[in-house]
Amino acid sequence: LVRGQDSGLEGQIRIDGSNTLLPNSAAVAEQFNWENNRVRIPVRGSGTGAGFQKFCNGETEVQDASREIKSDEETWCAENGVEWMELEVVRDGIALYKNPANDWCECLTVDQLTELWQSGSTVETWSDLDDEWPDEELSLYGRDSASGTFDYFTEAIAGESGSIRSDYSGTPDTNVIVRGVRGNQYATGFGGAGYYYENEDDLELIAVDNGDGCVYPTPETIEEGEYQPLSRPMYIYVRLDALESEAYREFLRYYLDVTQETARGVGFYAVSDETIARQRERLEDAIAEYA
């Protein structure tokens, strides 16, 4: 028993990589499957770093990435003869979550964020950040080091990728962060803004002040680039040799067709129409060349 329609296309497309981007790719895959039910698309979210490792090993066809490929990853791919291209598919803001019962902290400056999260931080209670805030112990959640979110966040806040205090609860699964913050009045954490929109009833956001006042991550602020330094584009990496497969080509076209809509559905922000048009062009060029 397989649901959906049989379009005649067949094949297997393995997707892995960013846990942040996972909901988007999974949603695209799910919808694609309803129209092409004989294409098998296992989607996993092992994290951007771990995903690149598999991708460059030839173990996956699509790599979800919440950052650009690093040079050592490029070297791996080259060593294994994996040729790729990058497609920008959604925009994300890293949001700072807080518990709805937290009525003191509306906004944090970038300096406060640095003080809070930097390696060796001595901030233990809310009052360490601001004297007027409760003298209650903070409980911190965040993504762990294999994630693009982690790389991006640490670079943006501490100025150095990977540098972060060690006593936070680091997980591969943003859901755990959400649940953690939801369950404790004095908790805060960082993760994809998309997860906030899936859980608006249980979570609230902390605005970020980058010197120009407090800004919340919203579609506008993220698309205008006002929500700084925590907004970023996210990509899928595509294997060129796999473009031979019709199912693969159709899937990628379909991805670009629906990603703006699914992105909103799972809580990301759509990339602009021009960007999508440009990605389409590049994809068709590559298809012309490799298929």
Next chain:
Amino acid sequence: MSTDTDTDSFDFDGSALRRKRLLGKAFVGACFAATMVGIVALIALLVDVVTEAWGWLTWEFLTYPPSRFVENYNPANYGALDTGPGGIYPALIGSIYLIVLTAIFTLFLGVGAAIYLEEYAPDTRLTTFIETNIANLAGVPSIVYGLLGLAMFVRALQTGSSLLAGALTLTLLILPIVIVSAQESLRAVPDSMRRASYGTGATKWQTIRNVVLPEAIPGIMTGIILSLSRAIGETAPILMVGAATSMFAPPRLTQPTDAFSAMPMQIFDWARLPEADFQHVAAAGIVVLLTILLLMNAVAILIRNKYNRRR
């Protein structure tokens, strides 16, 4: 009352024992309450799961693939969806296939090992060692088996995160229990049967195949099914091996190297998703899992009863 004896000094009605009797009553009360703890916990667990699942467990849930969108699971929305409802189907089939493969492997390995130990093994140090080893394997945490499956099947033997790797891992996990229960069944075959067979000039293998196994097989099957019902609920091993969570189509039994999803893994995924409604989805999945488990146990009990009646 006769007074010619010193009856009065006797404490016939045990008045001095009154405190002890109270203590005894309190103790029985405590024991009974303790017994109730387990039973009440079981009831609470079942009621909790069923109430959470109520209204979410539909025929569609059983027959449709999972979805990222929690609203797809809600029966109230079924009419308004542009795709289809969300469900557990690929994981359900994945679990069944996983169990079928595991059954085949354990039947062969478990019964083979039990036959060796009961019928062939000489009384040597090696045999004692094998038996002790089996007892110890039964106590190894299931996640360690997952690690073994990951390192040995997924990586070293290059099976990938496949149905095959999952089934092999579960096989090793339940093998000790299967062997021990199969040994018990073999031991229950009376020696007079074996002697009768040898006396007619049968070889050892003929005796085992024609006399011992047919007698022991109901007991062996009961043991295997009970072990499989443990395997079907195991999460940690298949999680380590890399069961997927969003599979649109079930794996194919003919392609054991397919990626697969399985019910416990799917339930784990749902249970940790933060949207509150996913709790209902997870509960619905649990009800399906428990129902299958119950069916397997019922089959095992049926086999055992049928077999016992014959004796």
Next chain:
Amino acid sequence: MTANGSQTVSTADSSGARSDAAMTDNAPLGSPRVDDAVIESRDLDVFYGDDQALHGINMDIPEHKVTALIGPSGCGKSTFLRSINRMNDLIDIARVDGDLYFHGKNIYDDDVDPVALRRKIGMVFQKPNPFPKSIFDNVAYGLRVQGKDDDVEEQVHTALERAAILDEVEDQLDSSGLDLSGGQQQRLCIARAIAPDPEVILMDEPASALDPVATSKIEDLVEELAEEYTVIIVTHNMQQAARISDKTAVFLTGGHLVEFDDTSKIFENPESDRVEDYITGKFG
């Protein structure tokens, strides 16, 4: 099964006073009314489910004497013994009819606590059954549960001495009671039974699991115990009964008490032919 001929006396008189009227036509042959009786059984019937194991037993057991119960296997000797300290209460299907007086009090009255009763009537079993505890703790156990535990030390020594085993275990009081030989274990069990100083000691074939040497030690001991206790002993060994008892009760198959008299009388000149046959080994 119905009580064949023996009348069941109704215990309407629940105050517990002995109803002497019951002591009439059903008394066994040669069973004189004993004046110093500690235990008086009146029309005692015992049933296991629907099977009747004892039929209307009437017997007066004298104080400070050894009374032996003999008879073929299954005739109800153990059953009778167990009904004296209400150990039958522990068998779900056992049911007792009739009366059994201990110092004139019917122990089957509702207000009697069997636990209190058993503190007066100790028991030694066929198979030695020491607890898996130290020798000392075995003997001290009864003292402790009965709250007689000041000066345990001394009482344990006295009990071991009276049970004629002190010499053999004096320097290993801390080792397990299970490490002793069978005969020693049985004397340990006797020490355990007498330590809390009961009045009556019931013994159910205490020597049947033992070798001849151990047996003769136990026999000597039983005779000595009679100086201070009332002893009721079941044995399947007629010579033993003849040697150590003052009174002998002969039960025969079906749970009937056939004759009860002085031991010398029973063994030399029994009134009933069946008893004679049994004693001379012609039957049973």
Next chain:
Amino acid sequence: MTANGSQTVSTADSSGARSDAAMTDNAPLGSPRVDDAVIESRDLDVFYGDDQALHGINMDIPEHKVTALIGPSGCGKSTFLRSINRMNDLIDIARVDGDLYFHGKNIYDDDVDPVALRRKIGMVFQKPNPFPKSIFDNVAYGLRVQGKDDDVEEQVHTALERAAILDEVEDQLDSSGLDLSGGQQQRLCIARAIAPDPEVILMDEPASALDPVATSKIEDLVEELAEEYTVIIVTHNMQQAARISDKTAVFLTGGHLVEFDDTSKIFENPESDRVEDYITGKFG
């Protein structure tokens, strides 16, 4: 334990030919050298671990006769029987010394396959032990494992007929062998044993679990079987041995063969006093 006095003959001569020299001083009383012997036992010792169950047994068993083995419990009758078809091999701790010839071939030679041997020497056990299969399959079992399974149908019928049970089971060949009465089960087991047409049939107290009627049927059967087979039967019933056997071997406690001779001689005029005592019931 050491073999008391009996010499163990070394089997250096491993070609398997019988060494007649062995047949000398250790022969039991009245054991003439039989010329038509099928089975010849020479100084056979059997041990279970360190315990010796048989001491230097010498015995020549004649063809197409019924040989009875009698003696008190534990004297080694079953042990001897089991060493004839090497069923002792199945007991881990059992060990055999000495020689046992079957048609002149020492069956304890290394090159003898016990399975092949058992196909020549069938066996019937004390407790009827039909397989939980249909009556037909029970009898066919031996045929099938021995690969003699052309024409199974007919052979099964013949065997059932010879075992004098065909009439009783003819129309229920498909029902389970376990549904038969004890006596029928035992005759079924005999049918199973004779179906593959062995030469010798060993029977270990085949009637001891049966009632008198069933027993007499089995006895009749044994006598008939001797026409075609060599039968060796263990029995604890002296009348039975006297009734049905041609030769009788008397074992006495400790695993010694004391006398072996024609049955009439043994029962009417035994040479050894101990055998006479045993036979007349004075001992054992």
Next chain:
Amino acid sequence: MSSESFDLTREESDVGGFGDRLARYVFFSCALVTVLTTLAIIVVLVNGAIDFFAEVSLVEYFTSTEWDAINETSFGIWPLIWGTMLITVGSAVVALPVGTLTAIYLSEYADPRVRRTVKPILEILAGVPTIVYGFFALSFITPILQTLFPGTGTFNAAAGAIVVGIMIIPMVSSLSEDAMSSVPDSLRNAAYGLGATKFEVSTQVVLPASLSGVLAAYILAISRAIGETMAVTLAAGMLPQITTNPLAEIQTMTAYMVQVGTGDIAVGTVGYQSLFAVGLTLFVMTLSMNIFSEWVRARYREEYQ
């Protein structure tokens, strides 16, 4: 005498044939699989652990009190062991008294009919998949704890300990009940004969006499709690810390393994290899518990005549 007509020798007859000999080897290989499994477990764990300890000193592993292997900053196993211990001790506090009293009730007080129904019902608890306990903790136990102790987080050690405790009740009660039932009635009668009450017989005679079996059951149950994975992963959280607060979030060894196993970390890095070091630690702990339990049972088995 014509020994020719009898093909008793192996060469001539070969009745068993190749198949009979093959069967033996096939079955032996099946039995060998179990030994190979143990070997493979050890090789996999030790091999991975060696890679790990090439980078991380044993001293740090066993002395540091901070664990952040995923970010490759600190590698002290104690927080994980502490988390595991918190769950184990907590579940023991639930299961040992409850299980023991249940066993006493079933063995000494309950009607045989009650025993025959209650025992299998309790054993169902042991057959419920652990993932279901995780769900039960999140959806039932934690909300109750949050009502009783406001401020309790979504993930907390107490909820994990409670469900694991419930899960292992039947291990304690079943095995202990077996041990108590095998205490011979003669010991009970001895005590009754001395005027002991039923309470005294149960607690002073039966319980001590079955102590070895009861202890073995305890150890097995504790070993099971140490190795329990999914319930604690879902319920107790992902924060390795040494805390005495049962309502705080912790991480057990097993939950850490799930965290790494669900894939976020690059294969081959020190962080990844820590999986095997932790796995080995867990394996050694449970294995020694199991062997200890066997030893207790054998060593203190009472010899009843």
